[in-house]
Amino acid sequence: MISFPSKQAQVQTTIFTKMSALAAEHGALNLSQGFPGFDCSEELQALLAFYSKGHNQYAPMAGVPVFKQSIADKTSLFYGIDLDASKEVTVVSGATEALFCAIHCCVFPGDEVIMFDPSYDAYDPAVRLAGGIPIHLSMDAKNGFQIDWEELARTITPKTRAIMVNSPHNPTGSIWTENDLEALAEIVKGTNILIISDEVYEHIVFDGQKHYSVLLHPELRQRSFVCGSFGKTYHITGWKIGYCLAPEYLTKEFQKLHQWVTFSSATPLQYALSDYLKEPSHYLGLSDFYQRKRDLFASAFEGSKWKLLPSHGSFFQCMDYQEISDEKDVDLAERLTKEIKVASIPISVFYEKAPGDTILRFCFAKSDEVLLEAAHRLVQL
Ligand SMILES: Cc1ncc(COP(=O)(O)O)c(C=O)c1O
Known part of the structure; x- marks a missing residue:
């Protein structure tokens, strides 16, 4: 090996890559990385096919x-x-x-x-x-x-x-x-x-x-x-x-x-x-599209021990698990991916000095079936 100093010695693989890889390894529902679990419109696909000539x-x-x-x-x-x-x-x-x-x-x-x-x-x-x-x-x-x-x-x-x-x-x-x-x-x-x-x-x-x-x-x-x-x-x-x-x-x-x-x-x-x-309708309808998903996902947690934090925008729902576990968020996210097969993102990784919150982030840009199944598994905890 040639010796050379790393320009990013402290930097590790991103949490998104890590959690998505863990989700794939354990066949988990992947609500970790922020990407839609469905395809773009056929119209856009057709336009791309057209312009690729x-x-x-x-x-x-x-x-x-x-x-x-x-x-x-x-x-x-x-x-x-x-x-x-x-x-x-x-x-x-x-x-x-x-x-x-x-x-x-x-x-x-x-x-x-x-x-x-x-x-x-x-x-x-x-x-x-x-x-x-x-x-x-x-x-x-x-x-x-x-x-x-x-x-x-x-x-x-x-x-x-x-x-x-x-x-x-x-x-x-x-x-x-x-x-x-x-x-x-x-x-x-x-x-x-x-x-x-x-x-x-x-x-x-x-x-x-x-x-x-x-x-x-x-x-x-x-x-x-x-x-x-x-x-x-x-x-x-x-x-x-x-x-x-x-x-x-x-x-x-x-x-x-x-x-x-x-x-x-x-x-x-x-x-x-x-x-x-x-x-414009291609982007003006997006808020309603995701609001319905946010609400569908949230409704499945009513009466559970999860505390949902307000989600006013983006396609992320943060949830507090204080009443469920005293594990660190990184440990719980990993355990849930392996055991109940639902992957999420621990929010402490987005801090320089994490405050010790008990919060996981779930991406709700997924099909309704995936969201409901993930919620079903999570409320059992
Ligand atoms: C806040 C934020 N900024 C930037 C990006 C990266 O966007 P892009 O995929 O277009 O590079 C993301 C993707 O998840 C994001 O959530």
């Missing part, structure tokens, strides 16, 4: 122009925001790439990047790889996983380069309100702090509530990279395609990096999605 060479680096325009048009329709498709939109190979490029194009060694735990596990390692210092603030389950704005204000230093935000939130299902946008804007006003906003669940918000994108607040929009994904919206997580929306000066820096990371994203996917996203 004659559209098989490199796309332009920033994306196929008609696709970028469709993304800008959809943003305008949904948020009432006008974007210049040629200057403010970049097509990427999934939100993971968007997050990585956004972080790496602005974070210098020694810069601090603030994130709120439990936080999606792609943020911290990307900041560290850039030489940055991740600063983790905790959100409290008892407080509905709301951000403590006073704590954030106290945490900002001259070294703060960026703040990572995520609504609807993975893993907790919490969402931002207009007040959250206001609070963040008030804190960053007059600073050079950038915002990296992970909005991959933008079209999954429940109970008639609305998604408050940072795009909606001028103070935030002018300093934000908005990272989106078609994977969650169209049941195509395996396509790995998304976008970054940012003002021109940020998009320029973002694209300098994107060109070295992937250069461009798959061409036929871009043409197929460009047509598909012209029809």
